[in-house]
Amino acid sequence: MIVVVCVKQIPDPADPGALDPETRTLKRDVKLILDESDSYGVEMGLQLVDAAGEGEVRLVSMVPNSEVSGLRTALAMGAESAVLVSDEALAGSDALATAKVLAAAIRRCEPDLILTGTESSDGYTGTVPVQVAELMGLPSVTFAKEIAVADGVATVKRQTEDGYDEIECSLPAVVSVTAGVVEPRYPSFKGIMAAKNKPVDEVDLAGLGIDPSTVGWAGAGQEITDIAEAPVREAGEVIVDEGDAHERIMAFLDDLKVL
Amino acid sequence: MGLSKIWIYGEAREGVVATTTLELLARARSLADTVDVVVHGDASPLAADLGAHGASSVLSVGDLGEGLPGPRVASAIAGAVSTGTGPDVVLCGTTYDGRDVAGRLSAKLDAPVITNVVDLVVDGDRLLGVEPVFGGTTDVTTGFTGAGTAIFLVRPKSFAAEDAGGAPATVGAIEVGDLGNTAGAVVKNRFVEESSGPKLDEASIVVAGGRGIGDAEKYEMIETLATLLKGAPGASRAVVDSGWVPYSYQVGQTGKVVKPAVYLACGISGATQHLVGMKGSQNIIAINKDEEAPIFGVADLGIVGDVHKVLPKLIEALKAR
Numbered sequence: 146m147i148v149v150v151c152v153k154q155i156p157d158p159a160d161p162g163a164l165d166p167e168t169r170t171l172k173r174d175v176k177l178i179l180d181e182s183d184s185y186g187v188e189m190g191l192q193l194v195d196a197a198g199e200g201e202v203r204l205v206s207m208v209p210n211s212e213v214s215g216l217r218t219a220l221a222m223g224a225e226s227a228v229l230v231s232d233e234a235l236a237g238s239d240a241l242a243t244a245k246v247l248a249a250a251i252r253r254c255e256p257d258l259i260l261t262g263t264e265s266s267d268g269y270t271g272t273v274p275v276q277v278a279e280l281m282g283l284p285s286v287t288f289a290k291e292i293a294v295a296d297g298v299a300t301v302k303r304q305t306e307d308g309y310d311e312i313e314c315s316l317p318a319v320v321s322v323t324a325g326v327v328e329p330r331y332p333s334f335k336g337i338m339a340a341k342n343k344p345v346d347e348v349d350l351a352g353l354g355i356d357p358s359t360v361g362w363a364g365a366g367q368e369i370t371d372i373a374e375a376p377v378r379e380a381g382e383v384i385v386d387e388g389d390a391h392e393r394i395m396a397f398l399d400d401l402k403v404l
Numbered sequence: 405m406g407l408s409k410i411w412i413y414g415e416a417r418e419g420v421v422a423t424t425t426l427e428l429l430a431r432a433r434s435l436a437d438t439v440d441v442v443v444h445g446d447a448s449p450l451a452a453d454l455g456a457h458g459a460s461s462v463l464s465v466g467d468l469g470e471g472l473p474g475p476r477v478a479s480a481i482a483g484a485v486s487t488g489t490g491p492d493v494v495l496c497g498t499t500y501d502g503r504d505v506a507g508r509l510s511a512k513l514d515a516p517v518i519t520n521v522v523d524l525v526v527d528g529d530r531l532l533g534v535e536p537v538f539g540g541t542t543d544v545t546t547g548f549t550g551a552g553t554a555i556f557l558v559r560p561k562s563f564a565a566e567d568a569g570g571a572p573a574t575v576g577a578i579e580v581g582d583l584g585n586t587a588g589a590v591v592k593n594r595f596v597e598e599s600s601g602p603k604l605d606e607a608s609i610v611v612a613g614g615r616g617i618g619d620a621e622k623y624e625m626i627e628t629l630a631t632l633l634k635g636a637p638g639a640s641r642a643v644v645d646s647g648w649v650p651y652s653y654q655v656g657q658t659g660k661v662v663k664p665a666v667y668l669a670c671g672i673s674g675a676t677q678h679l680v681g682m683k684g685s686q687n688i689i690a691i692n693k694d695e696e697a698p699i700f701g702v703a704d705l706g707i708v709g710d711v712h713k714v715l716p717k718l719i720e721a722l723k724a725r
Contacts, residue, residue: 164542241516269657270519271498272557275474275507284588285474288500290651300592304651305500308597312472315588324658325645366516366552370532371545378683378702383695386709391717394668394689397705401687403609403633403666404725 146200146294148190149256150224151247151277152183154208154215155267168362169369170237171267177208179215182262184222184329186322190260191223191330193294200257201225205250207243209236209361213345220340221332228253232349234357239367240268242360244276249353251277258299259319263288278319285319286312290326407436407531411491413477413505414441414462419449423606424497426457426565428558431524432495433458433568435531440491440573442477444468447575455573457565462573465580474504475586480578481505482512485553493531493554495524506557508586518546519557530554539676540683560605561661561684597650602636604653608665609635612655612682613643616671616692616711620648625715626670632722638662640678656681671711674699691715 154177165172190202204227211231228250264271278285288304299314398404410432415422432439440461447464465480484490496502510517521533532547548554613626630637639653656678667685683702690703700706
């Protein structure tokens with residue numbers, strides 16, 4: 146079974162982000178890491194391949210600048226190989242352009258199953274998984290908390306507003322994995338060493354047959370018209386607990402007449 | 405183009421229209437001449453409520469059977485666009501199914517989606533979406549450059565649902581095209597995770613726990629407090645990712661947006677991811693050990709203290725009432 150996992154390399158969320166005043170998008174000139182949201186899909190893929198007893202996890206990712214450090218993390222976890230679409234023209238791509246590029250790269254891997262996160266931690270549009278599915282003419286199940294594969298069918302528990310649905314889905318399919326539903330393994334020392342020699346197939350847009358004018362800044366169908374500071378919520382009173390803070394809370398609630 | 409027609413992807417359960425859909429109607433009816441709602445299944449039980457909230461008509465894509473809404477609804481809307489009977493603007497709520505519809509429609513129409521929208525503003529003859537970034541400290545306004553259908557994903561609670569006293573919506577149907585393999589996902593069973601008390605995004609009091617609670621067992625305190633206050637328990641992403649509580653408890657960017665009368669944040673530092681989901685609360689009380697925690701920047705009453713000392717006393721005081 147070939148499981149493709151789409152992964153994104155993003156600026157470290159621990160670093161405060163900033164908007165580039167010229168391009169009005171997130172500054173990305175910092176070191177990129179594997180988006181934590183995608184580590185759950187990588188883990189899920191590895192578990193499914195283990196359960197199947199055969200096959201492998203292949204990664205698909207895109208960047209404007211050949212960056213691979215985030216991919217190496219996922220390879221160290223156990224993925225076998227990666228397709229990295231790298232092309233300067235990708236800078237500024239919106240979610241739909243991203244989906245077009247990923248779909249083209251995924252086709253090269255001939256997967257049985259495509260896993261993604263539910264949304265990236267930097268752009269969080271949350272539309273890419275379904276856009277990829279539609280572009281590839283495939284079914285999709287979003288917000289999976291459990292996945293099992295048997296006889297060419299995926300059985301997925303999908304989050305709902307008040308519980309979950311059990312869904313059966315023909316393969317190949319795109320399934321987005323909810324953060325927190327599996328425990329992503331830490332790469333072992335052996336895994337980290339092995340990752341250095343795992344194949345990363347770097348392709349550019351021409352190699353995928355994609356016209357650069359349809360992606361990146363050139364292909365963006367939306368424009369930012371304004372950036373403004375949001376109205377600030379005023380901070381109230383801050384007290385240090387001297388053993389009677391619960392009384393202050395009770396008084397506060399009493400004033401609001403909610404008790 | 406001129407904003408003559410807006411379509412809203414309408415969600416409903418057991419014949420009751422979802423609040424998110426009514427919120428979208430409240431804003432849309434002031435923006436366009438005609439607002440229609442696209443639903444699946446039997447539209448007639450929804451017509452009165454949707455009409456009262458400003459919908460001209462309610463259009464059904466037919467019965468889903470056991471299928472998911474995304475492929476069917478997107479196909480129907482794209483079909484209408486291709487025959488020239490479609491809308492200028494499509495609004496979907498940022499919900500599980502709303503994202504599926506918007507994503508599929510976007511790929512079908514080759515039109516981008518403006519996501520995470522909390523406000524819609526008119527700019528000449530087009531509509532712009534306002535999206536909060538960096539934990540809500542900055543508002544980014546975005547518009548479409550092309551002439552095609554404008555698709556927006558709007559976060560729940562962005563607008564207040566309000567009955568406008570309109571006549572019942574006309575009931576109609578729209579045709580679904582060939583779905584091919586995209587309809588390959590079928591629902592076999594539905595499970596409801598029973599939770600007593602009000603729903604997280606509807607509760608007037610929310611008690612939320614963060615990493616500072618310590619471990620899964622101590623999260624009980626949050627559940628107890630929520631029950632005593634007749635509110636709903638919530639959690640930060642760190643707590644959900646640690647597996648202490650289900651995803652449905654999550655408040656924040658990737659979880660639910662809540663705007664209760666009182667939000668009690670316990671052991672939550674206030675990462676931007678979390679603040680986005682709760683800073684619209686009318687009153688915020690925060691308890692945290694770290695006096696530098698960002699949560700104190702939005703709290704009306706901030707307690708610098710240990711949740712393990714404050715919460716048991718608060719529970720006792722509430723029980724004594």
